[in-house]
Amino acid sequence: MAFSLTMLSWGVVEFRDALRRTGQLGNTLNAIRWGTDYLLKASTGPNELWVQVGDPNTDHNCWQRPEESDPPRTSYKVDANRPGSDVAGETAAALAAASIAFRGIDNAYSDRVLARARRVFDFADRYRGKYSDVLGGEVCPFYCSYSGYQDELVWGAAWLYKATLESGYLQYLYRNGNSLGGTTTTVNAFSWDNKYAGAQILLAQFAFEGVNGLQGYKNQADGYICSVLPRSISQFNRLQYSPGGMPYYMINTNMQYVTSSSFLLTTYAKYLSAARRTVNCGGRQVTAATLISAAQSQVDYILGRNPRGLSYMVGFGRYPTRVHHRAASMPSMRTHPRKIQCLEGFNWFHSWNSNPNVAMGAIVGGPNQNDDFDDARQKIAQTEPALYVNSPIVGVLSELAVGRRY
Secondary structure (H helix, E strand, O other), X not given: OHHHHHHHHHHHHHHHHHHHHOOOHHHHHHHHHHHHHHHHHHOOEOOEEEEEXXXXXXXXXXXXXXXXXXXXXOEEEEEOOOOOHHHHHHHHHHHHHHHHHOOOOOHHHHHHXXXXXXXXXXXXXXXXXXXXXXXXXXXXXXXXXXXXXXHHHHHHHHHHHHHHOOHHHXXXXXXXXXXXXXXXXXXXXXXXXXXHHHHHHHHHHHHHOOOOOOHHHHHHHHHHHXXXXXXXXXXXXXXXXXXXXXXXXXXXOOHHXXXXXXXXXXXXXXXXXXXXXXXXXXXXXXXHHHHHHHHHHHHHHHOOOOOOOOOOEOOOOOOOOOOOOHHHHOOOOOOOOOOOOOOOOHHHHOOOOOOOOOOOOOEOOOOOOOOOOOOOOOOHHHHOOOHHHHOOHHHHHHHHHOOOOO
């Protein structure tokens, strides 16, 4: 959830005007505040952060409406003795990014979440460790920290520097660029687990503006861009594309990588345009216009311009109707007031009927590397939506909707 909040906030930071012009700024800020209020409550002490409610293994054994969920709500935390620099670093990033999003709109709230971001980041940095090392049985295999915690420390520090412009955070990034991997790691994916590309692109803006010590991050940002562009544009492409033109990283909820790359491409296009720069991908000078065009092609694929002619955003165009979503797949309390028990709900899970409720706007996991898609609740990797899939695309959609060109 923290990553989703960071991305919603980043969308406001970069595309505030477009969100306002499309009438979505208020909705986006309300969604952010709902989540950051939770994060404020979850960070209960200087070295204590509650990171999960519920046992995912038990939860997956029930298919119930959320109002009737029976599994115990056991809560799990990280602290000085059981550190979680990854989850704490991301929480700090979310709060710092939100502080910028609310600046000039609710300054008191902005100051509050920024102060908490500082405290949570200090905890993440002082007590280093991977949260899935201490909570492995509770968080794995669903949300293990596969990439480690170093990327989240870079990510958290990057957002705190953007939010404060304080030299202390800049020096932290400069001193730890190599040891934490921010200036030495080139990736071809950006996700809830691996934040390197996001931090590198965020910091590249300052490098373009002449801030010393951040050129290494900018170099790695260029590397990410060149690795995700199609081979027709970049010979350094390191990402498979489907025959229909979808970037393909992995079978499990692949659309998360499509929405996140579309966000980073759009954001970097904005930065390049402002700096009047290009990206050198193997001798080819790639312009901001090329990046925004690539981002738009990815968004168009999601919305139905693909071999199946299927929109992977529920409620838009011709879309999947058997989405892997408990509330959408089961009858409402109004139409079925009797409680649906834990195992009884699987009657709806295994049904081939369309969902009785529409999870409006949710983007599902999407097709495989051959553009094939199976509209079945049992195909979790393809039909399950997630906050971290949707959150990066909100700002991008607003920017494209107002016709922005770089």
